[in-house]
Amino acid sequence: MKEITSIEFPKVVTDGGKVVLDFYSSECPPCEALASKYEALSELYGNDITFLKIFRQQNRELADQLGVSSSPTLLFFENGQEVASRLTGGIKRSEIISNLNSMLPNERVAAIRSEIIPTISEYDVIILGAGPGGLTAGLYLCQAKVNTVLVDIALPGGHVSTTHEVSNYPGFIEPQAGYMLSHNMSEQTKLCGTIYKVAVDVTRVDLEKKEVVIDEFETLRAKRIIIATGTSPNPSGAVGEKEFKGKGISYCSTCDAKYFVDKEVVVIGGGNAAVEESEFISRFASKITMIHQFDKLSANKVAQDKLFANPKIQVVYHHEPRSFTKVGNQMITEVENLQTHEISKLTSDGVFIFIGFKANIDLFKDGLELDSWGYIKTDEDMRTSIPGVFAVGDIISKKYRQITTAVADGTIAAIAIARELE
Ligand SMILES: Cc1cc2nc3c(=O)[nH]c(=O)nc-3n(C[C@H](O)[C@H](O)[C@H](O)COP(=O)(O)OP(=O)(O)OC[C@H]3O[C@@H](n4cnc5c(N)ncnc54)[C@H](O)[C@@H]3O)c2cc1C
16 A cells, blocks of 8 residues: 655545545554554455555645544545545444445446455454453453453443543542543553454354454454443433434533533433533533433432532423424424423523433343343353353443443453463
8 A cells, every 4th residue: 555745645646546545643543443444445445446545744734735634534536536425533444445335336346345255263252342341351361361352343442532531540649531541541451462353343243152243254253252332322312313413412521512612502411420521511611501300410419519509500300302403503402391291492502411321232132131221140250141251341230330340340350261261
């Protein structure tokens, strides 16, 4: 694959035929995650599309001209014109393939697909999920010289990577930025030698056979599997939520609160997450209206005291959202008073939803014993009801879901597995 500079750009891209260009940076974990996929796809599509890369730090002016503001960014060109959508962040193989295919005739796409040779690789342990639970298990297994592969549908870090500040992870006197804590956890595990397959599509999981297929054609087999896939935020179920997700509705204050400087925000929820995240959003927003279904918040007392002392935050009790719509840039949240059933409308610049979580278990539910909330039951060594399958972190049935408890679960499972495989 050719590396170019901005001087060569006009010739090879503007005058070239079909081109894909990777703006990468050094010390960039998502760029590292992309590199092997990009290389493999260049071998597959290389006869039809020219694969190029360019070092963003040394070609800043061109990056600015093209509006490239994060690494990696993949740009697609045809006869000098940008085509297909830009890809950035934790870029999946399937997203690149979809863009590449859109640049080729159907027959050629079918021919390329028929050239893909499925691969099978063997490990001692497959860990599904690279949040604190999976990363810690990976670290301990690696240090015990157990051949381990860590698989994640996103980049490593789990919820911690999008938590604005973590003040209760032992070993740090000052609160830590979540993305730094998760970055350090991930780098420690990676440096030890654990193999990473991140930002992939998990196509199929067979827990009995201990087999995971990623990106359709890559089969991973192991003697043990650890499930560490955590949880996802619950949707409110109100009309319009899906439509405006990412376009006015957010589930992540670290990611999006900064876009609400001096703006008005609606927060749905009344538990710890809603209260703590509202506090954080209030650093940016001018006014926050919290909508809560009950007559009291369910967050802990310290968090509530802080919230009630914050003049920017107002709580509306006994209400639930019914629909979300948009007028221009304004979000309209229709809420129902659960006592009077009266419907009213709140106008804001954005909506954040923090109403609990559900276990990420859809791909491998069969055969696992679950509790009544859908979380995986384990024994004290983190063994599930399927022999050779362990589960750790927020996905398991337990009372307290924290970074420290996920880390502890990961430690226990890894030590138990290392002993079994001795
Ligand atoms: C907003 C917020 C703030 C928080 N603040 C704190 C705090 O201050 N202190 C604290 O101790 N705890 C905090 N927590 C809780 C803490 O983040 C979690 O308890 C912890 O991250 C759980 O770790 P985990 O590894 O089990 O799961 P997660 O962190 O959820 O990671 C799961 C990983 O699995 C991946 N995954 C999902 N599905 C699949 C699949 N099918 N295949 C492969 N991978 C998959 C995900 O992409 C993710 O990377 C907070 C949580 C939230 C949401």
